Amino acid sequence: MSTVVRRPVAFVTAIVLFVEAVGIVVINGILATVVKNQDMSLAGLESAAMSNGTWAMGGAFGLYLLLCGLVLLLAGIRDRAPGRIARIALITCAVVHGVLGALTVGLVGWAAFACLMVVLGLIVLTLLAYGPEAGRSTDDAEPSAPATA
Numbered sequence: 001m002s003t004v005v006r007r008p009v010a011f012v013t014a015i016v017l018f019v020e021a022v023g024i025v026v027i028n029g030i031l032a033t034v035v036k037n038q039d040m041s042l043a044g045l046e047s048a049a050m051s052n053g054t055w056a057m058g059g060a061f062g063l064y065l066l067l068c069g070l071v072l073l074l075a076g077i078r079d080r081a082p083g084r085i086a087r088i089a090l091i092t093c094a095v096v097h098g099v100l101g102a103l104t105v106g107l108v109g110w111a112a113f114a115c116l117m118v119v120l121g122l123i124v125l126t127l128l129a130y131g132p133e134a135g136r137s138t139d140d141a142e143p144s145a146p147a148t149a
Contacts, residue, residue, distance in 0.1 A: 006129035010076030013122040017069030017093075020119065021062040028058020068093045072126055081130035094123040 036051035071086040082090065101116035 006126070007076045007079055009122065009129060010072045010126050013119075013126050014069040014072035014076065016119055016122060017065050017072065021065035021069065024065060025058050025062040028054050028061075032058070064089075065093070068123075072123075075126070075130055087127065090123055090127055094120055094127070097123065 032051040032054035035054060036047055039047055041047065042050065068089055071082050071090060075082050075086075081087075097116050097120040101113050101120060104112040104116060
């Protein structure tokens with residue numbers, strides 16, 4: 001894939017992940033507030049503990065999405081493939097989007113599924129764009145050792 005295509009895809013994916021990170025934190029904040037205001041316990045667990053856990057989960061997942069977005073932004077700016085750890089983070093982000101997409105079909109609906117699949121597609125497209133060159137010719141490869149009998 002050419003540089004003309006892969007840099008904008010990396011930038012768009014980074015922006016989408018930044019927006020998604022903010023959305024996740026806001027949604028978890030709303031859920032935490034609702035749980036805290038209900039003043040109920042679940043199997044002996046206090047509502048304050050559930051509220052704090054929801055805030056922590058939303059914050060951690062938001063930071064994770066920000067990290068993945070930052071990796072993609074740096075890849076787009078530098079026009080270089082992310083390192084091994086960064087690629088693993090992006091792959092896990094893609095897997096999480098796939099699993100969440102499968103779960104949201106029944107819980108939220110097809111629109112949420114479509115949004116998650118678009119983000120998944122953008123992450124995978126960026127990973128493939130900055131992957132090893134698939135169309136490299138054999139002339140560029142190092143010559144192999146001669147076979148001996």
